[in-house]
Amino acid sequence: MSELVVEAKGLSKxxxxxxxxxxxxxxxxxxxxxxxxxxxxxxxxxxxxILATLLTPSSGWARVxxxxxxxxxxEVRRRMGYMPDVMGVYENITVAEYLEFHAATYKIxxxxxxxxxxxxLELVDxxxxxATIVDDLSRGMKQRLSLARxxxxxxxxxxxxxPASGLDPRARIELRSLLTQLQQMGKTILISSHILAELxxxxxxxxxxxxxRLLAAGPPNEILxxxxxxxxxxVRFAGGQQEEFPVSSDAEQQALLRKLVxxxxxxxxxxxxxHRDLEDLFLQITEGIVx
Ligand SMILES: Nc1ncnc2c1ncn2[C@@H]1O[C@H](COP(=O)(O)OP(=O)(O)OP(=O)(O)O)[C@@H](O)[C@H]1O
Ligand SMILES: [Mg+2]
Numbered sequence: 001m002s003e004l005v006v007e008a009k010g011l012s013k014x015x016x017x018x019x020x021x022x023x024x025x026x027x028x029x030x031x032x033x034x035x036x037x038x039x040x041x042x043x044x045x046x047x048x049x050i051l052a053t054l055l056t057p058s059s060g061w062a063r064v065x066x067x068x069x070x071x072x073x074x075e076v077r078r079r080m081g082y083m084p085d086v087m088g089v090y091e092n093i094t095v096a097e098y099l100e101f102h103a104a105t106y107k108i109x110x111x112x113x114x115x116x117x118x119x120x121l122e123l124v125d126x127x128x129x130x131a132t133i134v135d136d137l138s139r140g141m142k143q144r145l146s147l148a149r150x151x152x153x154x155x156x157x158x159x160x161x162x163p164a165s166g167l168d169p170r171a172r173i174e175l176r177s178l179l180t181q182l183q184q185m186g187k188t189i190l191i192s193s194h195i196l197a198e199l200x201x202x203x204x205x206x207x208x209x210x211x212x213r214l215l216a217a218g219p220p221n222e223i224l225x226x227x228x229x230x231x232x233x234x235v236r237f238a239g240g241q242q243e244e245f246p247v248s249s250d251a252e253q254q255a256l257l258r259k260l261v262x263x264x265x266x267x268x269x270x271x272x273x274x275h276r277d278l279e280d281l282f283l284q285i286t287e288g289i290v291x
Contacts (some may be wrong), residue, residue: 002029005188011058012212013046020046022212023060028190028205030156033183035199036192037282038209039125041226044084046194047209048161051190052082065157081127081150087142089135095121095145096130099152100143106153120148123178139166148176151182160181160191164198196282208282233275235260238267244274 004085006028013021023045028034036044051064052254053073063066067075090098099117108116122126124144129137137145150158160179164172172195179189179202189218193199199206200220207217216223233256245260248255253273260268 002199004028004063005030006034006062006064006190008047008051008060008062010052011047011057011086012059013043013050013055014058018243019212020156021050021057022209024209024212024214026062026083026214026217027209028188030188031183031186032204033189033191033202034166035203036209037194037196037199037206038189038192039194041211042209044209046212047162048082048159048190052080052159053077053081073152078153079155080157080159081153083146083150083158083160083163085165088144088206091135093134094131095126098134098145099148100243102152106155116152120151123151124148125174139170140171143167147178156187158187158189158191162194164190164193164195166173172198195234200216233257234272235268236270236276 004027004092006026008026010023011018011021011024012027024043024047025254026034026047036045036047046055050057051069053064053069053076062070064076065079067079069076093101096117099120100113103113103116104110114155116261117130121130124147126141126144126148129141134142143275144162147160147163150160158179164175170247176198178244181193183189184226191199193204203220205217205219206223208223231248231253232244233244233253237243245256257271260266262270
């Protein structure tokens with residue numbers, strides 16, 4: 001079995017009466033990209049904060065790179081880079097100084113800073129802004145700087161809380177290719193997003209989370225197939241009546257079409273294949289749960 005970089009069992013977090021995270025199990029193998037999908041308030045950031053050592057769970061346990069985030073935070077922080085959903089305020093510090101500051105907190109030798117900062121700024125395409133005051137960056141640029149910060153100590157695991165939010169379309173595509181590149185370097189990545197199609201393309205496995213509960217987890221295609229929402233055939237009969245038939249394989253679709261076309265009692269006028277994506281899946285499995 002492949003090595004698990006992130007593992008959790010029964011992970012829960014209560015804020016007073018509110019159960020923000022309820023019995024979440026996770027198993028993320030080394031070198032994979034795992035995506036959390038869920039609406040506002042689902043518990044994504046709460047889960048990430050726990051894994052990133054910044055919040056103690058109410059119950060359950062987690063292992064990150066083999067260590068407990070709540071009991072061995074230093075070991076975890078050494079191996080994990082966290083990008084929060086919002087960047088703090090840093091007055092009068094330039095982009096380059098910001099990265100140097102974080103290099104210093106990770107005790108990276110000073111003589112390594114110039115090459116490190118150059119490499120990171122190039123990676124996130126911010127080299128032209130190296131002398132700009134951090135607070136004067138645009139939102140998307142702050143996101144990119146925050147990603148560079150998470151990479152300062154070359155961690156084996158990246159936890160990225162909505163890294164694509166605020167990015168323009170081009171920067172989103174670049175982020176995706178950057179994350180794929182980091183994956184090829186052997187890094188494991190946890191990412192959260194509302195942009196479902198984006199996760200579907202990039203993630204080896206996804207977890208659908210709603211009201212603190214993990215409703216489904218696994219490879220995107222398996223989840224879609226398991227929910228029976230992967231594919232269907234939409235048929236329009238003579239007289240205008242329409243019907244949708246779910247199918248799970250090519251063979252099933254061929255058999256269905258043969259049967260429909262041969263049925264003289266209901267002449268078929270038109271048919272088309274409908275592919276469901278995560279957007280539909282998400283709406284389907286969260287239906288009725290939102291209060
Ligand atoms: N410090 C806190 N004190 C009390 N309640 C909190 C706290 N942080 C989060 N919550 C609550 O916990 C629930 C989960 O919040 P969380 O931030 O984890 O959601 P999320 O999935 O990250 O949402 P979003 O997509 O908006 O970022 C919400 O109901 C939120 O109001
Ligand atoms: Mg959040």
